[in-house]
Amino acid sequence: MDQRDVVSHFTDILQEDPSMSTAVAAISTLIEFIQLNSAETMSEMRDKLKEATETLTKTDGSATSISSGCELFLRFITLAALDHPDFQECKSILVERGKIFLKKVGSSRKKIAKLGHPFIRDGATILTHSRSRVVLQLLKEAAEAKKRFNVYVTQSNPDQSGNTMHNELTAAGIPTVVILDSAVGYMMEQVDLVLVGAEGVVESGGIINKIGTFGIAVCAKEMNKPFYVVAESFKFVRLYPLNQQDVPNHFKYHASKLSADIDLSREHPLVDYTPPAYITLLFTDLGVLTPSAVSDELIKLYL
Amino acid sequence: MPPTESEKVGDLHEKIDTFINELKQGNFQGSYTVAHRTVIILRSIVSHIRWKNAGELMELIRREGKRMMDAQPSETAVGNMVRRVLKIIREEFAGSRGRNEEGDPQESLHKLLRAEAQTDDYSLPIQNLKPPIIEAIGELITELETSADNIAAQALEHIHSNEIIMTTGKSKTVETFLKGAAKKRIFQVIVAECAPFYQGQELATSLAKAGIHTTVITDSAIFAVMSRVNKVIIGTHTVMANGGLKAVNGSHTMALAAKHHSTPLIVCAAMFKLSPQYMCSHDQDAFNRFVSPQDVMKFSEGEILAKAQIQNPVFDYVPPELVTLYISNIGGNAPSYVYRLLSELYHPDDHEL
Numbered sequence: 001m002d003q004r005d006v007v008s009h010f011t012d013i014l015q016e017d018p019s020m021s022t023a024v025a026a027i028s029t030l031i032e033f034i035q036l037n038s039a040e041t042m043s044e045m046r047d048k049l050k051e052a053t054e055t056l057t058k059t060d061g062s063a064t065s066i067s068s069g070c071e072l073f074l075r076f077i078t079l080a081a082l083d084h085p086d087f088q089e090c091k092s093i094l095v096e097r098g099k100i101f102l103k104k105v106g107s108s109r110k111k112i113a114k115l116g117h118p119f120i121r122d123g124a125t126i127l128t129h130s131r132s133r134v135v136l137q138l139l140k141e142a143a144e145a146k147k148r149f150n151v152y153v154t155q156s157n158p159d160q161s162g163n164t165m166h167n168e169l170t171a172a173g174i175p176t177v178v179i180l181d182s183a184v185g186y187m188m189e190q191v192d193l194v195l196v197g198a199e200g201v202v203e204s205g206g207i208i209n210k211i212g213t214f215g216i217a218v219c220a221k222e223m224n225k226p227f228y229v230v231a232e233s234f235k236f237v238r239l240y241p242l243n244q245q246d247v248p249n250h251f252k253y254h255a256s257k258l259s260a261d262i263d264l265s266r267e268h269p270l271v272d273y274t275p276p277a278y279i280t281l282l283f284t285d286l287g288v289l290t291p292s293a294v295s296d297e298l299i300k301l302y303l
Numbered sequence: 304m305p306p307t308e309s310e311k312v313g314d315l316h317e318k319i320d321t322f323i324n325e326l327k328q329g330n331f332q333g334s335y336t337v338a339h340r341t342v343i344i345l346r347s348i349v350s351h352i353r354w355k356n357a358g359e360l361m362e363l364i365r366r367e368g369k370r371m372m373d374a375q376p377s378e379t380a381v382g383n384m385v386r387r388v389l390k391i392i393r394e395e396f397a398g399s400r401g402r403n404e405e406g407d408p409q410e411s412l413h414k415l416l417r418a419e420a421q422t423d424d425y426s427l428p429i430q431n432l433k434p435p436i437i438e439a440i441g442e443l444i445t446e447l448e449t450s451a452d453n454i455a456a457q458a459l460e461h462i463h464s465n466e467i468i469m470t471t472g473k474s475k476t477v478e479t480f481l482k483g484a485a486k487k488r489i490f491q492v493i494v495a496e497c498a499p500f501y502q503g504q505e506l507a508t509s510l511a512k513a514g515i516h517t518t519v520i521t522d523s524a525i526f527a528v529m530s531r532v533n534k535v536i537i538g539t540h541t542v543m544a545n546g547g548l549k550a551v552n553g554s555h556t557m558a559l560a561a562k563h564h565s566t567p568l569i570v571c572a573a574m575f576k577l578s579p580q581y582m583c584s585h586d587q588d589a590f591n592r593f594v595s596p597q598d599v600m601k602f603s604e605g606e607i608l609a610k611a612q613i614q615n616p617v618f619d620y621v622p623p624e625l626v627t628l629y630i631s632n633i634g635g636n637a638p639s640y641v642y643r644l645l646s647e648l649y650h651p652d653d654h655e656l
Binding site for chain 1: 581583584623639641651
């Protein structure tokens with residue numbers, strides 16, 4: 001299976017099931033890759049997987065979650081290889097473990113929705129930013145639990161994905177209004193809580209999310225509104241940005257723009273970094289975490 | 304003639320029912336008594352009622368525990384003790400199976416990746432599980448009983464001579480803490496009287512008898528006096544999972560005033576007060592307890608009563624950003640560290656009973 005097949009398999013999966021997270025699709029592509037691969041040793045397999053991950057991040061999907069999901073998968077392999085000396089046996093065990101991993105992350109959104117919906121009270125007004133499938137599922141779950149609430153979603157330029165979110169929420173019977181990104185300050189006093197997704201959760205407990213999130217977080221902090229983040233655990237990234245400039249370029253800009261030789265200072269970044277001080281709680285499939293608990297989780301994994 | 308087994312069980316059920324009735328009436332002074340009685344009852348359940356394996360015992364404890372918790376949902380100490388006992392049972396079970404406790408039963412990314420079969424089969428009958436469990440529960444009771452003293456032993460590190468300390472309400476822990484420090488240090492205490500129950504006044508009398516220079520102020524004077532205060536030390540009813548407090552009403556005011564003046568806020572709370580619940584919203588069910596408004600406005604002022612709505616909440620929520628340090632029987636910790644203490648005390652499967 002060569003690199004072009006990797007990309008086509010990936011895009012096929014995403015087309016079939018648009019609600020699937022890009023990281024989950026990337027991981028199932030990698031499992032497919034392991035199965036069809038002709039590598040004979042562990043290190044060759046690892047190198048090929050690293051190449052495949054590079055290719056996947058070059059597609060225009062969410063680079064942050066793809067790279068964190070794939071890195072977790074690679075880590076997964078490093079853990080397994082130590083156990084078995086025979087390579088073919090290893091391969092089949094890897095594929096099996098990969099499928100278990102996939103199943104677990106597939107069910108993570110449901111777990112999060114169950115954890116998060118007590119935080120949405122009857123009569124609440126929620127503000128969300130751009131389009132996040134995890135937030136969508138959480139809100140749908142709360143609506144199914146017969147809670148009445150209304151949602152304001154930011155239009156979220158440049159791709160105006162807030163409109164898609166609005167359509168999806170309205171289809172689920174939740175009264176939703178799209179607001180301009182610039183209207184967040186105006187709306188904040190009417191809002192009870194802010195709920196956003198994340199493309200990546202960094203070591204400090206902060207998040208990387210669609211551009212505009214940081215502004216909303218600062219506003220929420222100032223007006224004393226709780227700011228909740230919903231993220232699956234495979235989005236935890238081994239990164240510690242100290243400020244906005246520290247976030248690597250391959251997260252900020254589309255891969256196609258990076259490969260073209262253009263002046264990045266004239267390009268508009270797609271994501272920003274929200275420091276942990278502005279985040280109240282994170283709802284993940286590992287439980288409800290305070291931002292300080294996130295680095296503990298990452299240490300447990302990588303040590 | 305020693306009581307037969309069925310008599311003992313009957314006695315036990317009666318004790319549980321009395322406890323539940325008292326909980327419903329809200330007769331308790333402080334969460335310590337509640338916690339203590341809960342553990343004693345749980346220990347009797349383990350020793351007197353017949354059970355075949357760990358799974359059955361846990362189910363039994365969970366059932367009785369739920370009954371007690373439902374009697375007074377705002378009293379979190381009951382639930383905390385039930386969860387501690389469940390964790391003890393799990394640990395003893397794992398220990399007797401010879402498996403080293405991995406030290407961390409929490410879900411983690413690491414666990415996710417190792418993808419090993421996670422579930423312990425608790426229905427395996429193990430010989431001699433009862434004595435170590437009873438012993439461990441006995442240790443828990445000792446920990447409860449000595450918690451106030453352990454906290455007071457740390458007093459000298461935090462209170463220095465000629466300091467002015469502010470406190471509110473009447474917390475047994477804080478009282479022992481201050482008296483412990485008073486043995487070797489000379490300092491002053493300002494007590495907010497904490498209307499409408501005026502427990503601050505009782506605390507002030509008790510401290511004055513111990514020879515501490517005490518001043519009583521009204522709650523409205525808290526902000527005005529705060530500029531002279533070096534430290535604020537309060538007790539709490541519960542420590543929530545995010546590091547926030549459920550403390551006596553008036554604590555939030557004091558915490559905000561302390562933040563404004565950059566005065567450190569120290570909370571003295573024993574480990575049994577740590578609860579795995581999060582505060583989802585201010586009007587969350589069973590977060591607060593409302594008692595008779597008689598203390599706020601007497602029933603004799605009937606004319607006004609007919610036109611106004613009067614509430615008398617017992618508790619206050621203090622967010623974790625306002626707290627500087629928690630002093631518990633195992634030492635001092637930052638509020639951001641509370642999640643770690645939670646994972647050591649309770650098993651994640653027990654968070655939702």
